Amino acid sequence: xxxxxxxxxxxxxxxxxxxxxxxxxxxxxxxxxxxxxxxxxxxxxxxxxxxxxxxxxxxxxxxxxxxxxxxxxxxxxxxxxxxxxxxxxxxxxxxxxxxxxxxxxxxxxxxxxxxxxxxxxxxxxxxxxxxxxxxxxxxxxxxxxxxxxxxxxxxxxxxxxxxxxxxxxxxxxxxxxxxxxxxxxxxxxxxxxxxxxxxxxxxxxxxxxxxxxxxxxxxxxxxxxxxxxxxxxxxxxxxxxxxxxxxxxxxxxxxxxxxxxxxxxxxxxxxxxxxxxxxxxxxxxxxxxxxxxxxxxxxxxxxxxxxxxxxxxxxxxxxxxxxxxxxxxxxxxxxxxxxxxxxxxxxxxxxxxxxxxxxxxxxxxxxxxxxxxxxxxxxxxxxxxxxxxxxxxxxxxxxxxxxxxxxxxxxxxxxxxxxxxxxxxxxxxxxxxxxxxxxxxxxxxxxxxxxxxxxxxxxxxxxxxxxxxxxxxxxxxxxxxxxxxxxxxxxxxxxxxxxxxxxxxxxxxxxxxxxxxxxxxxxxxxxxxxxxxxxxxxxxxxxxxxxxxxxxxxxxxxxxxxxxxxxxxxxxxxxxxxxxxxxxxxxxxxxxxxxxxx
Amino acid sequence: xxxxxxxxxxxxxxxxxxxxxxxxxxxxxxxxxxxxxxxxxxxxxxxxxxxxxxxxxxxxxxxxxxxxxxxxxxxxxxxxxxxxxxxxxxxxxxxxxxxxxxxxxxxxxxxxxxxxxxxxxxxxxxxxxxxxxxxxxxxxxxxxxxxxxxxxxxxxxx
Ligand SMILES: Cc1cc2nc3c(=O)[nH]c(=O)nc-3n(C[C@H](O)[C@H](O)[C@H](O)COP(=O)(O)O)c2cc1C
Ligand code: FES
Numbered sequence: 113x114x115x116x117x118x119x120x121x122x123x124x125x126x127x128x129x130x131x132x133x134x135x136x137x138x139x140x141x142x143x144x145x146x147x148x149x150x151x152x153x154x155x156x157x158x159x160x161x162x163x164x165x166x167x168x169x170x171x172x173x174x175x176x177x178x179x180x181x182x183x184x185x186x187x188x189x190x191x192x193x194x195x196x197x198x199x200x201x202x203x204x205x206x207x208x209x210x211x212x213x214x215x216x217x218x219x220x221x222x223x224x225x226x227x228x229x230x231x232x233x234x235x236x237x238x239x240x241x242x243x244x245x246x247x248x249x250x251x252x253x254x255x256x257x258x259x260x261x262x263x264x265x266x267x268x269x270x271x272x273x274x275x276x277x278x279x280x281x282x283x284x285x286x287x288x289x290x291x292x293x294x295x296x297x298x299x300x301x302x303x304x305x306x307x308x309x310x311x312x313x314x315x316x317x318x319x320x321x322x323x324x325x326x327x328x329x330x331x332x333x334x335x336x337x338x339x340x341x342x343x344x345x346x347x348x349x350x351x352x353x354x355x356x357x358x359x360x361x362x363x364x365x366x367x368x369x370x371x372x373x374x375x376x377x378x379x380x381x382x383x384x385x386x387x388x389x390x391x392x393x394x395x396x397x398x399x400x401x402x403x404x405x406x407x408x409x410x411x412x413x414x415x416x417x418x419x420x421x422x423x424x425x426x427x428x429x430x431x432x433x434x435x436x437x438x439x440x441x442x443x444x445x446x447x448x449x450x451x452x453x454x455x456x457x458x459x460x461x462x463x464x465x466x467x468x469x470x471x472x473x474x475x476x477x478x479x480x481x482x483x484x485x486x487x488x489x490x491x492x493x494x495x496x497x498x499x500x501x502x503x504x505x506x507x508x509x510x511x512x513x514x515x516x517x518x519x520x521x522x523x524x525x526x527x528x529x530x531x532x533x534x535x536x537x538x539x540x541x542x543x544x545x546x547x548x549x550x551x552x553x554x555x556x557x558x559x560x561x562x563x564x565x566x567x568x569x570x571x572x573x574x575x576x577x578x579x580x581x582x583x584x585x586x587x588x589x590x591x592x593x594x595x596x597x598x599x600x601x602x603x604x605x606x607x608x609x610x611x612x613x614x615x616x617x618x619x620x621x622x623x624x625x626x627x628x629x630x631x632x633x634x635x636x637x638x639x640x641x642x643x644x645x646x647x648x649x650x651x652x653x654x655x656x657x658x659x660x661x662x663x664x665x666x667x668x669x670x671x672x673x674x675x676x677x678x679x680x681x682x683x684x685x686x687x688x689x690x691x692x693x694x695x696x697x698x699x700x701x702x703x704x705x706x707x708x709x710x
Numbered sequence: 711x712x713x714x715x716x717x718x719x720x721x722x723x724x725x726x727x728x729x730x731x732x733x734x735x736x737x738x739x740x741x742x743x744x745x746x747x748x749x750x751x752x753x754x755x756x757x758x759x760x761x762x763x764x765x766x767x768x769x770x771x772x773x774x775x776x777x778x779x780x781x782x783x784x785x786x787x788x789x790x791x792x793x794x795x796x797x798x799x800x801x802x803x804x805x806x807x808x809x810x811x812x813x814x815x816x817x818x819x820x821x822x823x824x825x826x827x828x829x830x831x832x833x834x835x836x837x838x839x840x841x842x843x844x845x846x847x848x849x850x851x852x853x854x855x856x857x858x859x860x861x862x863x864x865x866x867x868x
Binding site: 313315393429548 | 734736738795804834847
């Protein structure tokens with residue numbers, strides 16, 4: 113390297129550089145970016161903290177589409193660069209760090225700001241900013257203050273504070289947390305238990321995992337608060353075995369909290385004992401349901417029981433038990449330290465605080481977002497999500513995962529809160545949000561979710577075990593072009609019966625995706641059944657496999673892809689598909705870069 | 711095989727009865743045994759049943775309820791293709807089909823030479839990188855045809 117001219121570095125009092133590091137080797141060259149910053153700064157003799165952030169690509173800023181992201185925080189002023197490669201580093205160091213002039217064209221654009229401006233972060237605020245494996249990092253930002261604060265209070269005062277905050281369960285049903293605690297604290301029987309539900313089985317959701325991976329102590333602190341309030345000395349975290357990193361971090365966090373005396377005997381000399389154990393799930397979606405979860409901890413088949421009795425009265429080993437979701441618990445430390453009033457000032461009349469959603473599907477900015485309750489779907493999808501991929505037309509969004517329903521584009525101004533979502537035939541659920549555009553077939557989507565729930569049905573009650581199977585058979589035949597007149601009515605009847613007669617929440621909600629897609633997209637079902645057409649051309653058996661002469665660019669890719677010599681094509685001629693030879697395998701359809709095959 | 715799992719239940723052991731305690735460690739024991747032996751062979755199941763005083767039929771009934779437990783040996787490389795919502799929307803089924811045809815096995819099965827087991831998993835929380843698969847502990851994201859080839863080669867190299 114040629115010798116650098118001595119440059120004035122005295123203007124740099126405080127310099128921090130933060131680089132986003134993705135899942136092992138995935139993020140394009142973030143380690144190289146870090147190394148390059150190290151080399152460049154060293155050559156100028158500048159001292160700086162170079163930090164890695166977003167170590168697991170979740171729980172951070174959730175803007176992974178623009179990796180590698182780099183924050184340069186110079187004398188307290190922060191600027192963020194996007195899509196940075198090692199080649200960009202020299203210029204950033206020279207112009208921004210030495211001369212104080214940020215490289216404008218590489219700074220994040222308006223969409224980055226839109227992505228953040230509409231969000232309100234309580235739970236994700238620290239995720240990606242503190243080291244989740246260092247308890248001191250959490251303590252330095254005011255962690256475990258809430259635990260100190262509750263011990264001088266009577267337990268009913270703690271419950272009252274939580275009730276006044278209006279916090280509702282984030283695990284699905286939205287039950288008032290303060291009320292649940294109150295019931296359990298008054299229930300007879302000892303010992304009592306508090307369980308953190310981290311089973312997160314919704315296939316498209318990773319909020320709980322991110323909170324645990326990004327800030328495990330907030331969950332532990334929430335459990336201590338809950339344990340104290342209801343009089344439980346034992347806590348369990350029931351966590352999915354598919355989340356090894358979350359389990360690892362939680363173990364470290366529990367051990368550290370025990371060392372510091374936040375859990376164990378006589379916590380902070382308050383006379384209160386509390387200990388936490390981790391239970392790994394064994395792979396069953398139904399174990400997210402609270403009574404099934406209890407059965408699983410007890411070492412039994414994870415099958416739900418009829419309620420009542422509710423776990424608050426008769427739960428784990430027949431003792432009063434509170435089960436709360438990860439996100440619910442992680443909200444508690446801030447509620448205690450900042451007060452119920454502060455929390456209740458965010459959100460709507462009946463839905464307080466924020467909610468974390470996993471925004472996925474056919475949307476530009478996928479990732480984790482945290483928004484105040486009551487924000488409109490439109491703001492989420494367009495301002496935060498940036499609209500659909502490739503600017504396609506937004507069609508619907510599925511909330512609540514396999515238990516929820518789809519909400520069509522016509523309802524886009526709807527506020528996102530518990531009641532509005534319920535009213536639209538969906539639910540808040542745990543927070544999966546799957547965006548669909550005009551290339552998504554609604555019948556196929558409904559079939560996807562029902563396949564999941566049918567697979568996960570524990571088999572205890574007949575409506576769910578057999579009813580969902582029959583529904584799935586009908587859906588399958590519709591997508592295969594064998595639908596019959598009256599199938600839609602049959603689906604509606606079956607769906608409503610299953611909802612009414614199932615034992616647990618799984619069966620009661622399993623028909624929702626089907627019922628809501630019929631409600632809003634009945635025409636698509638009818639097109640499948642009556643005309644034998646899949647309007648989104650997703651259902652393979654219903655594709656016509658003809659080439660649109662207008663769209664065809666005569667590239668010949670379909671000709672090469674066809675395994676049964678059904679395509680005839682010559683240079684500068686549009687392709688033609690011979691229906692008698694076509695086996696409807698879809699190879700040409702996949703191969704066509706111009707969507708010219710219908 | 712270490713079945714001495716009493717200490718792992720910590721303080722809680724003081725609060726519940728012996729039979730509840732034995733029952734409570736059943737799933738944990740199964741997980742440990744499987745971790746060590748890679749599946750749950752008959753003789754281990756019998757031993758668990760005897761040590762914990764739970765009827766063998768009951769041990770099987772519980773184990774077979776959960777997807778995580780296997781009663782036949784598994785492959786050296788465990789490939790799990792995510793079929794969660796985001797991955798479904800972004801073409802997980804193509805990844806699955808390709809692997810199925812390449813190794814000539816169906817989902818949930820193991821190759822005869824025990825080199826690999828092919829499974830599905832519901833969302834592993836990297837939806838931003840969909841479609842995703844895991845090979846043992848390693849996560850492969852944004853799978854395209856080139857990455858499938860990499861996966862296939864890595865397995866065949868074993
Ligand atoms: C089929 C089914 C699956 C569920 N899965 C979860 C889950 O993964 N995580 C969760 O927190 N709650 C889940 N729930 C909701 C729980 O039963 C329970 O209501 C919740 O954990 C209570 O916590 P909260 O009041 O903090 O929301 C599920 C419910 C049903 C019916
Ligand atoms: S759906 Fe595959 S990682 Fe989430």
